[in-house]
Amino acid sequence: MAGQMSGGQPIFILRDGNQRTRGRDAQSNNIMAAKAVAEAVRTTLGPKGMDKMLVDSLGDVVITNDGATILKEMDIEHPAAKMIVEVSKTQDDEVGDGTTTAAVITGELLKKAEDMIEQDVHPTIIASGYRMAAEKAGELLKELAQDVTIDNRDTLINISNTAMTGKGAEASKDVLSEIAVSAVASIVDKTDGETIDIDNIKVEKKVGGSIEDSELIEGMILDKERVHSNMPKKVTDAKIALINSAIELKETEVDAEISITSPDQLQSFLDQEEKMLKGLVDKVVASGANVVFCQKGIDDMAQHFLAKEGIFAVRRVKKSDMEKLVRSTGGKLITNIEEMTADDLGKTEAVEERKIAGDNMVFITGCVNPRSVSILLRGGTEHVVDNIERALHDALRVVGVAIEDEKLVSGGGGPEVEVALQLQDYASSLSGREQLAVKAFAESLEVIPRTLAENAGLDPIDMLVELRSHHEKGAKTAGLDVYSGKVIDMWDAGVVEPLRIKTQAINAAAEASVMILRIDDVIASSNPSPSGGGGEGGMPPGMGGGMPPGMGGMPPGMGGM
Structure with missing residues (x-):
């Protein structure tokens, strides 16, 4: 130019x-x-x-x-x-x-x-x-x-059908629309008008079965399994501890060395460790919990103690799932096991592990107040399930919007x-x-x-x-x-x-x-030419100070030692 x-x-x-x-x-x-x-x-x-x-x-x-x-x-x-x-x-x-x-x-x-x-x-x-x-x-x-209001269920189902039509889900849109409307209706937050946060609906996909096998779970599904096979598969009248710290021994903050000179000392050291873990598990038992969802790890020894007490435990639960569990079970997140009490526990009717298409999943059902729900989607192949999930996402959002705005065309x-x-x-x-x-x-x-x-x-x-x-x-x-x-x-x-x-x-x-x-002029920069681009006779770019960059007197990181 x-x-x-x-x-x-x-x-x-x-x-x-x-x-x-x-x-x-x-x-x-x-x-x-x-x-x-x-x-x-x-x-x-x-x-x-x-x-x-x-x-x-x-x-x-x-x-x-x-x-x-x-x-x-x-x-x-x-x-x-x-x-x-x-x-x-x-x-x-x-x-x-x-x-x-x-x-x-x-x-x-x-x-x-x-x-x-x-x-x-x-x-x-x-x-x-x-x-x-x-x-x-x-x-x-x-x-x-x-x-339209939240009570016009048929209309809401029609809205959901319209959103799903043409998205590869027509054949079973009736099943999916029923699920979508029920899911949205159960998470309406009436505190400040009718607001709907679709994030409170968790969609779990599993290949296998047909689309008709999809179901709405009034509660949560976790794609996890219990940590120890001696634990019960199903716990009814569950009292759930939601723990977001690890159930293992803490490593010391400072580097410490323990010198052990005789086998007895080693044994007593190990016994002490075991006793500390037992102490943690006892705290969980004392609170009355019979289900533990832990966001971090659970030590092998602690797993053994939990299993002995007949407690159902799941580890490494995602943070987002923990938040949903808090909403749906009414429990509190426990950061310090030492201080947990019966008031911190969430309650649901049942927690059980079921096999779905060859994988174990944990179902938390019968929540007192399911402020967050889950949908289990099934389909013949992965692409079918993915496509259905996109169609369902649109349907959920659209039903939510209709309930929020209460206006239809x-x-x-x-x-x-x-x-x-x-x-x-x-x-x-x-x-x-x-x-x-x-x-x-x-x-x-x-x-x-x-x-x-x-x-x-x-x-x-x-x-x-x-x-x-x-x-x-x-x-x-x-x-x-x-x-x-x-x-x-x-x-x-x-x-x-x-x-x-x-x-x-x-x-x-x-x-x-x-x-x-309104754009009448497009100026597109190209990459600077490799010849240095600093004008003729100049220095290569970046060499303006006479020294290689980063050599401002001392090697970097040596400032004032």
Whole structure:
């Protein structure tokens, strides 16, 4: 990049090899990249969307239909394309579903913007039009929304079904939706409004059996086994000690040497160790505990004593699982065994070790107040189980969002068509050039029903025309039934989604496309050239002080010894 000087001598501002694209070139380059990413996930949209198989550099395979997962696994280089990935990531964090929708709308908005730029509409005008349209769309969606509460179980199951459809879990979505709704309902935190932390639902996957064998455990599952085979396999009326320090002898902090001169001394030393361990176990027994979950290790000798007392013990339980155990059993984390009392113990009906698909797992069931629950997922192969887990995650998040917001809209591309129609009217009421952008925004939303139809092998234009005519006649909840290829009432069909999916997708898409549109200059640095890059005749970089770096008078680490 060079500026012209009066003497005709160019001045170089950027380092050699840096690239700069400006104006139209930069915009079309960014838009192309973003559109390409949106195209990549477009075929996965809807109940009849297809899946993608992603193979990473190590040969690990992921088969998925989830927009966010696909974009995360596709190693995307282009900076503008990465913004689309962020849109779907935000959508995933906020709502958990609708990730493909958000990416596809962003791509469509940019496509329309490109046409307007061709017609000399300034990007800033497009940006402000898009913002106005997104705000208006949010209001229109709110008007379309209907209420739902945690008691409408059937509706919640419908929401979960909608989220899972097309994700490889259809065949058994009824079983999974029942599980998802029950799981979310049992962890609702009513203290400050109805908040739901999906982290309190633990999903354990086990290959083997069929998807129908999946079950909800009102309590916890640990992928662990008891430490000693003499321990009981099942403890009923369990009193659980949750210990996060090791049940072993402490090593001394200072280096100490013990000199033993005779065998008797050695024996008494060993006896003393054993006595100390016995003391620790006695403390556990004295508190009345009959189950011990330890976050760290349990000494072999201590295992023996625990087994003798008939205590069920598990060691090296993950910290996150310990926290969930605290929530579901009502116990306290015990840091110092010496001070533990009966009040610190958690209570559940039963703790038992069961064999699932050849592995032992510990089930903690019948919790007094299951503030955290577990779901055991089964499936024929690893990929099936992984895919089901992703579908279930979306369903859990979506049911949670619906209970938090208590607002629903219909699915099947209905809301998009309705909002698009009303935005067209809104556009005609504007006088400036923004109305072009608002119109474009309205048309962009129709990409959703169009893509749904395309993915189902229907004629997108016919379907869109039919959808529009229904909505113009006032059927606000009419949507596309991709199975029969007809336009039907989506409320009656039970195809419903939380309002937040739509508002978040539209807002995120508008913001990302505006951001990409406003870029008119891309300056990309290249790696510094190996020739030292310090200008001619200079020193190699880093040698500015006359001494090799780190030799500031003394070897490093010798300061003042």
